[in-house]
Structure formats: C-alpha cells, structure tokens
Amino acid sequence: MPGVNLMRSFTKAASALLFIAILLLVPAWAxxxxxxxxxxxxxxxxARILDYVREVTTPGRQDFIPVQExxxxxxxxxxxxxxxxxxxxxxxxxxxLGRNCPAFAAKGPKQALLCRAAAQGDVKTLRDNIEDVLxxxxxxMELDDYRALALEVFETxxxxxxxxxxxxxxxxxxxxxxxxxxxxxxxxxxxxxxxISAMQAxxxxxxxxxxxxxxxxxxxxxxxxxxxxxxxxxGALMPGLLNLxxxxxxxxxxxxxxxxxxxxxxxxxxxxxxxxxAGSQRRGLALVLNHDDPRxxxxxxxxxLELARQRGWSVVSMKQAWSRVFSGNGSAQLxxxxxxxxxxxx
Numbered sequence: 001m002p003g004v005n006l007m008r009s010f011t012k013a014a015s016a017l018l019f020i021a022i023l024l025l026v027p028a029w030a031x032x033x034x035x036x037x038x039x040x041x042x043x044x045x046x047a048r049i050l051d052y053v054r055e056v057t058t059p060g061r062q063d064f065i066p067v068q069e070x071x072x073x074x075x076x077x078x079x080x081x082x083x084x085x086x087x088x089x090x091x092x093x094x095x096x097l098g099r100n101c102p103a104f105a106a107k108g109p110k111q112a113l114l115c116r117a118a119a120q121g122d123v124k125t126l127r128d129n130i131e132d133v134l135x136x137x138x139x140x141m142e143l144d145d146y147r148a149l150a151l152e153v154f155e156t157x158x159x160x161x162x163x164x165x166x167x168x169x170x171x172x173x174x175x176x177x178x179x180x181x182x183x184x185x186x187x188x189x190x191x192x193x194x195x196i197s198a199m200q201a202x203x204x205x206x207x208x209x210x211x212x213x214x215x216x217x218x219x220x221x222x223x224x225x226x227x228x229x230x231x232x233x234x235g236a237l238m239p240g241l242l243n244l245x246x247x248x249x250x251x252x253x254x255x256x257x258x259x260x261x262x263x264x265x266x267x268x269x270x271x272x273x274x275x276x277x278a279g280s281q282r283r284g285l286a287l288v289l290n291h292d293d294p295r296x297x298x299x300x301x302x303x304x305l306e307l308a309r310q311r312g313w314s315v316v317s318m319k320q321a322w323s324r325v326f327s328g329n330g331s332a333q334l335x336x337x338x339x340x341x342x343x344x345x346x
Contacts, residue, residue: 037180040173040324045287045316049177052285056261057184063283065261067185073215073252073260073277074178075270076192076199079289080207082159082169082326084297085123089194091166092153093133094118094126104137111136121160134195135219135237143197143221143232150198154206167206168328174264175327178207181262189260191215191252193244193269197234215251217243244269249276264289268303278313286313293319296326 038046056065077087101115110132117125126133138146154166178188190199190209196216203209220235249272252259263277266289278286288308291299308315
C-alpha cells in the first residue's frame with residue numbers, strides 16, 4: 001500500500017538521520033581513543049613503546065618473549081603519580097600527625113619535631129627525617145588499620161597546590177600504558193620505596209595491580225591473639241628491606257625469578273630496577289620519566305638522567321611526550337599546536 005511504503009521510507013530516513021546526529025555528537029578524542037591504545041602519548045617515545053610491545057608479543061618475531069616472561073615493573077611515586085611536595089606515603093603520616101598531636105609530641109623530642117614540622121608544613125624537615133616520619137607514628141598500629149588509613153588519605157587528601165585529590169593525581173598516560181601491557185600478556189608489578197602496606201591499599205582499585213604484585217619497603221609485624229583472633233601490629237623498618245637501589249633489583253628477582261623486561265622509574269632509587277630490565281636476556285626496555293612539565297612540577301633527577309644518556313635508555317619528557325598529565329577532572333590538556341612537539345626518545 002502506498003501509505004505504508006511511504007511510512008517505512010520515512011522511518012528509515014529518520015533512523016539514518018538520527019544515526020548521523022549521534023556520530024556528530026561523539027567527540028573526536030573518543031574516536032581517537034578507541035583506535036589508539038595510548039591516546040595521551042605522542043612523539044617518538046610513543047612510537048618506540050608501541051614498536052617494542054609489537055615486536056616482543058608477536059609470535060615469529062625475532063624479539064618475541066613468551067607470556068610467562070613478560071614482566072613489567074613500575075615505580076610508584078613520581079612515576080605513576082605526583083610525588084611533590086611529599087610522596088603519598090608521607091602524606092599518610094602528616095594526616096595521622098595532624099590528628100594525633102600534641103599527645104604524640106609528648107612522647108619524646110623526635111615525636112615533637114615531627115609534630116612541629118607537620119603543623120608548619122615544613123617539607124624539608126619532614127624529608128630530612130623521612131625514616132622517623134614513616135615509622136614512629138605507626139609503631140604498634142594494626143596493619144589493617146594502617147591500610148585503611150592509607151586508602152582514606154589517598155581518596156580524601158587534597159593537594160595543597162593543585163587542589164586535586166591524591167587519587168586524581170595519577171598519571172593518565174601511565175594508566176594507558178599499563179592497560180596496553182596487560183592486554184598484551186604482561187604481568188605488571190609495582191616496585192616502590194613506599195611501604196608495601198600502603199601500596200597494597202590502593203594498587204588493585206586504582207592501578208589494576210593485585211596486592212600480591214606489590215614490592216615495597218617492609219616493616220616488622222608482630223602477631224598477637226586478641227579476643228580469639230589474630231591481629232598484626234606494625235613494627236619498625238626491617239633492616240636491609242628499604243626497597244630502593246640494589247634492593248629493588250634483588251626483590252624483583254626473588255618475586256619474579258626472571259625479572260622485568262620493561263621497567264619505568266624516575267629517580268636514582270630506580271636505577272638498579274632499570275638496569276635489570278635493560279640487561280635482560282630478552283629484549284628489554286628501560287624508561288625514565290623526566291619531570292619538566294609545569295602542568296605538574298618542574299624538577300630534575302640529574303644523576304638518573306645522565307645514567308640514562310650513558311646507557312641509551314628512553315627518557316620520557318612529560319612536557320613533550322604527554323598530551324595529558326593527570327587522570328582526575330583537573331587534568332590539563334595542551335592546546336592542539338603543542339601536539340606537534342615530539343617526546344624525547346633515545
């Protein structure tokens with residue numbers, strides 16, 4: 001019937017117009033992200049990462065790495081999230097001090113010093129006394145309570161300068177890189193100088209890394225039976241288990257056996273982890289993040305940058321290689337003209 005056919009034609013035309021309208025409403029960045037596994041990356045360093053991942057995960061290629069040996073290790077503070085003015089694990093301490101001084105200060109001169117520094121925002125004194133800052137407040141605290149505090153601080157503490165929550169100061173490009181690696185069969189590990197308990201409190205929820213793949217600094221734990229259940233009280237820093245420099249490489253060996261083939265760090269404390277990946281029997285990739293971007297903080301780690309230059313490691317200029325820095329709502333986007341600048345690669 002002519003009327004029915006006309007109605008069908010009208011319905012088809014309307015559906016086609018609606019589909020076109022929906023396409024026009026989809027932002028360009030969403031289309032780009034669907035096709036690009038690293039949408040916040042750009043320049044030669046991005047190309048080098050993509051080439052590396054393709055070559056080591058494609059069967060038949062010369063540099064193919066079996067799945068069981070695809071291990072990537074990332075530092076936390078300054079590599080996956082902002083570490084200035086204080087790294088996350090130290091902010092956990094400053095929040096606790098703010099809640100528990102002056103009673104804590106009355107316990108002795110060291111405790112009083114930490115309370116004054118926290119109250120005054122004296123970053124230098126806090127950094128100069130980092131071992132006391134990280135250990136003294138929590139002696140005797142239940143480990144589960146410490147983990148809960150660490151998660152609370154990560155989710156609720158607002159950065160004094162950027163006005164973002166700590167959970168919003170994760171680097172978006174690194175989340176993309178870790179997700180790409182997981183999709184390509186890599187086991188992604190966190191290997192940091194931070195307390196392993198603090199890392200485990202946030203690793204699964206915010207980095208999609210299970211707690212058992214966290215390697216960090218270990219503090220003593222004393223088991224007690226209270227009310228018919230076991231509780232574990234935190235002790236002092238365990239000698240030789242500050243997870244920096246050589247200890248990072250040693251702990252990675254003990255945890256993974258084969259060691260990382262890809263490592264990403266930003267300080268001299270990561271140097272041995274980077275050496276481990278770069279010197280792998282398989283094709284390795286060592287990546288060093290350079291904090292040269294005012295969207296975050298501008299500061300240099302000259303010793304590591306010089307080592308990277310000598311060894312031919314890839315230096316990732318945050319300013320040049322990342323179009324976006326933070327994962328939170330306050331993350332800055334560079335103007336389109338800046339996208340023509342290249343990320344540095346060696």
